[in-house]
Amino acid sequence: MFHRRDLLKFLLFGTCCPTTHAEENPKWDLTVDAIVVGSGAAGLAAAATLAEGGLSVLMLEKMNSLGGNTVISGGDVAVPGSPVQLKMGIKDSPQMMAEDLIRAGKTVDKERVRFLAQNALSTWKWTQEKWGTRWNPDKLQFDEGQSVPRGLLSIPRSGFALFSSGIEYARNLNVQIRNNSLVEDIFFGPNGEAQGLLVRTRYKFPDPASGTQIKIRARRAIVLCFGGFGADEEFREMVNPSMGKLLATTNQPGATAESIRMAMRLGIKTVDLDQIQALSWISADEIGLGDAWPFIEQYSAFYGIWVNNKGKRFVNERGSQRLRSERLLEEIKNGHRIFGITTQNAIEHQPDDLQATEELKLRGIIRSFPSLEALAVNSSISYTELVRTVEKYNTCVNNAVIDEFQRNLSNTFPLNGTNWFVVEIRPKVHHCMGGIKTTLSMQVLNNKNQIIPNLYAAGEATGGIFGRSRIPCHSLIDALVGGRAAGLHILENTHSKNEND
Ligand SMILES: Cc1cc2nc3c(=O)[nH]c(=O)nc-3n(C[C@H](O)[C@H](O)[C@H](O)COP(=O)(O)OP(=O)(O)OC[C@H]3O[C@@H](n4cnc5c(N)ncnc54)[C@H](O)[C@@H]3O)c2cc1C
Incomplete structure (x- = not known):
């Protein structure tokens, strides 16, 4: 039988059979104990753990700047049983975290999920104690899919805080770090063990001909922490056409x-390569994640409506991430534009983001109008239909009912007044749930489900942990736990090997 997976391989390589790169006695340009591919959270955790254990470690990063998606992330990490939860009297446990992930992801590798949940607290403590990452002692992030608030926030709240402390810790442990170094191939030894890498040094992303190739040997192990492929439109199009070229990232x-x-x-x-997550609450007028998402999520989704340019609502604005992304994608495929609309009431109700809203207005990302008609005309939304939509919505709000989209409208207020806000929304690809299949110790498996000796993977490069849907705040901690688990397993093997030698 010809499976979808085989078809994918055929499309990618024109063959259904794996090829392996083997070269008898390659001439090595450099030898180290361990090589880590990628400089994000997973790579940092693996490299630091290996260096703590006394191995010589080389970290390779293809880009000029280090840090991958980690450095641009929000830096929130989900930790059950954290001191902040204890202080706030929130009861949480690894079991509850695992149950949340299994419920959201459905098709997850349950053993890996449990391993992640059980090791999240100790790994997070390691970043606090050894990396010196600072964490907010008073606040927690509570995202969709979490049964209790669980997301710890770094100080300042950004992936840069986690990255910069991690890279400093790694440097202090003498991890060698080389940027502009693209890993192109893996060399395997006579017993199928990973031996070393073909690396393009002085690489200038994305020019495949830039730089020169060298061969680097890893005496003990190689850890693949190369992250996801969310920015690769062509590959996304191939593995999941609905997440392809239509979407930015x-x-x-x-x-x-x-x-x-x-x-x-x-x-x-x-x-799970086809399992790609899009975020539904991103501004169409900003690059990347941008700054308008809190406005879209807190104001227009909680205290407003999302409509298409025909003036019609099409989704429960408070529905699940997956549901909202799917509906938004349908709208986009139908050639529609999407707008989040709210009024002054929302801003006054929750004035925390007032300054941010003003800045977004100055940049033209959020626009305000004195009337619904002015908003509709200036945004090319059908006014006649929009009036009907708002009237219907207001009636439901006034009667505190659950509306036709299953949204509970008992806890919001009607849209009216003389200050209307609009922001254009477009979903963007955010996370790749699929990737390399590993064991609990992050050892890489081949297509025959056999462990490939000396080869490990961690972070977003791996698959199976989040299945169909990733819960926010849970991927950085997965990268940290996975990278550390790989490092500890390599050290364990190294020590038992040394004892046997
Ligand atoms: C805007 C944004 C905000 C986010 N916010 C959060 C959040 O608050 N909390 C959370 O839990 N998650 C968040 N995420 C998700 C999270 O950031 C990622 O899942 C996580 O950073 C992945 O870490 P990683 O180490 O696996 O990969 P990355 O951090 O992406 O690092 C991988 C690195 O490998 C390099 N690389 C790839 N191929 C090669 C090669 N062949 N040779 C050499 N180098 C290579 C890449 O260039 C990259 O630098 C966010 C993601 C984004 C995009």
Whole structure:
């Protein structure tokens, strides 16, 4: 039988059989104990753990700037049983976190999910104690899919805080870090063990001919922490056409698919590559994640409506991430534009984001109008239909009912007054749930489900942990736990090998 997976391989490589790169006695330009591919959270956790154990570690990053998606992320990490939860009297546990992830992801690797939940607290403490990352002692992020508030916030609240402390810790442990170094291939030894890498140094992304190739040997292990492929339109189009060229992304430009293609070409097992998450609450007028998403999510979704340019609502604005993304995508496929609309009431009700709203207005991302008609005319939305939509919505709000989209309208207020706000919304690709299949110790499997000796993977490069849907705040902690687990397993093997030598 010809499976979808085989078809994908055929499209990618024109063959259903894996090829492996083997070269008898390659002439190595450099030898280290361990090589880590990628400089995001997973790579930092793996490299620091290995260096703590006394190994010589080389970290390779293809881009000029380090940090991958980690450095541009929000830096929120989900930790059950954190001191902040204890202080706030919130009861949480690894079991509750695992149940949340399994419920959201449905098709997840349950053992890996439980492993993540059980190791989240100790790994987070490690970042606090060893990396020196600072965490907000008073606040927690509560996202859709979490049964309790669980997201710890770094200080300042940004992935840069996590990244900069991690890279400093790694440097202090003498991890060698090389940027502009693209890993192009893996060398395997006579027993199928990963031996080293073909690396393009002085690489200038995205020019494949830039720089020169060298061969680097890893005595102990290689850890693949090359992140996701959210910025690779062509690959997305191939694995999941509905997440293809139609959508922009929140990811850094280097989140491309050459590394996952390499893995597939080498017969490494991959799972869930078609499971790609789009965020529904992003401004169409900003690059990447942008700054308008809190306005879209807090104001227009909570205290307003989302309409298409025909003036019609099409979704429960408070529905699940997946539901909203799917409905928004349908609208876009039908050639519609989408707008979030709210009024002064919302801003007054929750004045925390007042300054941010003013700044977004100055930049023209959010626009305000004295009337619904002015808003409709200036945004090319059908006014006649929009009036009907708003009237219908207001009636439901006044009667505090659950509306036709299953949205409970008992806790919001009608749209009226002389200050109307509008922002154009467009979903963007945010996270790749699929990737390399690993064991709990993050050892990489081949297509025959066999462990490939000395080869590990962690972070967004791996698949199976989030299944169909990732809960926000849970991927950085997965990258940290996975990277550390890989490092600890390599150290364990190294020590037992040394004892046997
Ligand atoms: C805007 C944004 C906000 C986010 N906010 C959060 C949040 O608040 N909380 C949360 O949990 N998650 C968040 N996420 C998701 C999270 O940031 C990522 O899942 C996580 O950073 C992945 O870490 P990683 O180490 O696996 O990969 P990355 O951090 O992406 O690092 C991978 C690195 O590998 C490099 N690389 C790839 N291929 C090669 C190669 N062949 N050779 C050499 N180098 C290579 C890449 O250039 C990249 O630098 C966010 C994501 C985005 C885009």
